[in-house]
Amino acid sequence: MLEIKNLNFSYNEKILLENININIKSQTFVGILGPNGSGKSTLLKLMLKNLAPKTGEIILFNKNIKDFQLKEFAKICGFVPQNSELKTPLKVLDVLLMSKYIHLKNSFNTYSKKDILEIQELAQMIKINELLQRDVLSLSGGEFQKILLARALLKQPKILFLDEPTSALDLNHAIELLNFCETLIQKQKITIIAILHDLNLASLFCNKLLFLKKGKVRYFGTTKELLKQEILKEIYNLNCKIIYENSKPYILALKEIK
Numbered sequence: 001m002l003e004i005k006n007l008n009f010s011y012n013e014k015i016l017l018e019n020i021n022i023n024i025k026s027q028t029f030v031g032i033l034g035p036n037g038s039g040k041s042t043l044l045k046l047m048l049k050n051l052a053p054k055t056g057e058i059i060l061f062n063k064n065i066k067d068f069q070l071k072e073f074a075k076i077c078g079f080v081p082q083n084s085e086l087k088t089p090l091k092v093l094d095v096l097l098m099s100k101y102i103h104l105k106n107s108f109n110t111y112s113k114k115d116i117l118e119i120q121e122l123a124q125m126i127k128i129n130e131l132l133q134r135d136v137l138s139l140s141g142g143e144f145q146k147i148l149l150a151r152a153l154l155k156q157p158k159i160l161f162l163d164e165p166t167s168a169l170d171l172n173h174a175i176e177l178l179n180f181c182e183t184l185i186q187k188q189k190i191t192i193i194a195i196l197h198d199l200n201l202a203s204l205f206c207n208k209l210l211f212l213k214k215g216k217v218r219y220f221g222t223t224k225e226l227l228k229q230e231i232l233k234e235i236y237n238l239n240c241k242i243i244y245e246n247s248k249p250y251i252l253a254l255k256e257i258k
């Protein structure tokens, strides 16, 4: 479904991503992990066509993403950024309605009752229905993150990219949001690619992990295969214990004894 072949990327002379080769099957929850500065956001920007590879290609549904028209690409790919460019005082409902713009046949068309109903249904599901009439600028960080997710989902994307989707959420809300994303994979047959820093959340929700370090793919495999003491030491220089609960690995970070 999404294939990256021999991808290299650099800014000026600085190599940021080197010889990236991965193949992501549909209906997978992929976590992109790695230390700060390892190239996670750069890789996401390349997959979103915000940056262009120096060499190599990114193939989505058998087509090089550079050959997608912007509107066609935007219909297929949903993106939930960490922060948003949204700085204008708009009602949440209006922000969400704007995401339906892409499906309007032409600029003279207007939103339908069906669009409003769809927003209300989704708002119920991700528990933002009480926020619809609020000004986006008045929302808390966590509430805002959920609005960004709703905005991406209303485009009914086939692939959803998330940049640290739980960074502003408490643990309960983080699990609730990722649970919801997991059900989307089954119900709407979408694929999710998320940058995550929390290894335990990655363990709970991701089927596959991509570990980057210094711009290279160090590991790409199943969560069970990769969440191992020696791998986490190699990638993060982390001392940890792995505990298994319902056959899922949990990472217990250890303080270095001096």
Ligand SMILES: Nc1ncnc2c1ncn2[C@@H]1O[C@H](COP(=O)(O)OP(=O)(O)OP(=O)(O)O)[C@@H](O)[C@H]1O
Pocket (backbone or CB within 6 Å): 011, 014, 016, 034, 035, 036, 037, 038, 039, 040, 041, 042, 043
């Ligand atoms: N515009 C730029 N010009 C030069 N270097 C850049 C630019 N953008 C990013 N970098 C560098 O590229 C490297 C990878 O950055 P990137 O943001 O992809 O890392 P990351 O893994 O997402 O990090 P973090 O976990 O801290 O968000 C870093 O060393 C960063 O300083």
